[in-house]
Amino acid sequence: MEILLDADRPLLFGWSNSFEEAQLLGVRIAGLIGGVIDNTASIYEGPAVPGFEELRHQGCTLEQVKEKSNVVVYWGCDPVMSHPRHMSRYTTYARYLFLDNSFRKRTVIVFDARKTSTSNLADEFVKIDPGCDYAVLSALRVIFLGKKDLLPAFISGVLREQLVHIAELIKNSRVCAFFIGQGLSETRGKFENIRNVVELARELNKHTETSIFPMWEHGNIYSAKKVLNQISGYPSSVDFARGVGYYNPGETTAVDVLARNECDACLIVGSDPGAILPRPCCQHLAQIPTIQIDPHINATTHLSKIQIPTAQSGIDAEGVYYRMDGTPVPIKKLYQSGYPSDAEVLKRIYIKIMDSKGVKP
Amino acid sequence: MKFLLNTGRTTSQCSNLSMKNSFEYQHVVSACSMNPVDMMILGLEDDNHIILSRNGVMVIVYITEEEEVDRGTLFLPAGPYANFLLDFDTHGTGVPDFKWVEVSVSITTLDIIPVWKLMAACGGVRYEG
């Protein structure tokens, strides 16, 4: 607690494996001590978040996709590997209420820069040159606007005719679901790729019903984004240094704050930056007082000064997790262990900080 | 020889997520997939060790043959080994370049270092539990 209070620019990072209650306390602590709070959404699905907020794209639930969609597009993601139950529960192998023989009649289109396990199952696979997704997305938008003849014959390694064929498939679908992954949000262009895909969905909504889903990873990351959004108005990377929330990805994001050696203390809850952040960030974490609140001994444990073991969500702690479409899913615990949950640990820290700051609850 | 390194998540990596200091996790995240033709050109066989280097930083991983990986590219699960090579430049977006970074490949007989040693190279101290 003293480490956090003494710091001029503390960073509170992680939150992807915690329950909503712990995330809420995290935002309150950040507000009290004037720190920067960031969740793992800013690194992996980061560009997707502001892309959606800026253009106000409204999604739907995965049940809608399961029951209604007859065209599913995976762009830069490999759900067979990253979300093993996704295709069997909600898309390709799921029963479709309004169509017989849904497995054969549902068209799966995969856009990726490499062959993946998902692309092997696809009806149409579009192999794009690495880092050229932006050009292909723009080309698709031009095709939907009816100007296909003005495009060159080859677009970033893709034949124009193949794109025209796919555009027809999507246009004639009843409901089309776009699942976008890190292959789109982490390549060249980053958030501009996401803007482009949201613009594409807007254009498509004139012809058919279209929704976009970022393929969230890291457990309860949707909740971390939601809680931060409700309190501060921004989905990730919020700087409370001046009392009010300030959001600017590229400046207040964890990778930038750590890599520029800006923060002088770090609290990590339910995440493992040692394994997911680039080397310069890990080097700075090792230099400053780093506190880790996590059930496991992981890569970050070697970088931190203090490690507080907690209960594991879904094993000996219970609460609510949020699915990638925002649907809450209750999680039960298997048994009662002696470890406190991360919310209990954070609550004690929060009360002590309030006492020392003279703030009444 | 120069290659484009791509990173991503794999199921086997995630099944060992809670045991990041175990040999199983180390074995999964240090498996670098390469096209068989590239392996033939470099004279590599399955499980041979290679050094990936970029901007003066190097990390040792082992090779697995994968026909689906394109020639001139490598695939490494997104873990501590892949992230050790990355730059911090996020281009003002908050996201480092996880995909398609250029690396040099050379053959070695050195052993793969465990995760805690990678963290120690970043300035950390081993926690033995």
Next chain:
Amino acid sequence: MKVTLSMRIPKNPPIPVEAEMIIPQSFYQGISIELYEGNKKRGLEEIFDVTIEGEADSPDEVEIVLCGDTGRLKRVGQKMGSGKITIFGDAGMHFGNFMSGGTITIHGNAGSWLGSGMTGGLITCHGDASHFCGAAYRIGCKGMEGGKIEVYRNSGDFTAGYLSGGTIHIHGRSGDLSGVGLRSGELLIDGDSERVCGGMTGGRCIVSGRVYDMLPTFEKKGTVRIGGKKFCRFEGDMANNGKGELVVSSFFNY
């Protein structure tokens, strides 16, 4: 009036200083200047050695000179309307954002978001400018609206993103997706660039160097001659029904 601000040696780690009050207007009015170092409020004298010479009858006559480790300063010249700021060193982020007049001269490299949202005035950078030079913030959708930014070396990615007026002149190379979403105004790049002007709807961009990974959504409209040199003229971006003008010397991967 000449105000010289020399930065003191920072403690470790170097926490950035938010210094939006360092504008000629503040020194002309003689108000006490407060800066933020992380979450702590600091006085001007805690961070700088301050020397003030002469007096001024208007903010126009105030010149601020910054020297030392100025790379960790942020927001200097924010919303300034007149006067002059000179930086002998690197500039941090957000220099001259939302400024409406006056002059900023940077003798080192500039950080990201240089001159974002500015409506008037002149920013001259003798070194490199980082990403989002003159571009829009992620929450807003309008980049620079007026004035001029001149960068004598290279600039980073998303330069002049969503530019809505004014001129940006990059004498060296420019990064990926420069001029993305250009609406009006002019972007001049003397060196090479990548994927320029994606999603542009208006305005003009001239690239005198090579353009790598030229976007396929621009329509060729013949050639033009500028200064005796032949340039290829494009119109677009077709994906946005744009009517912007893109003039390039040579291009690849179209």
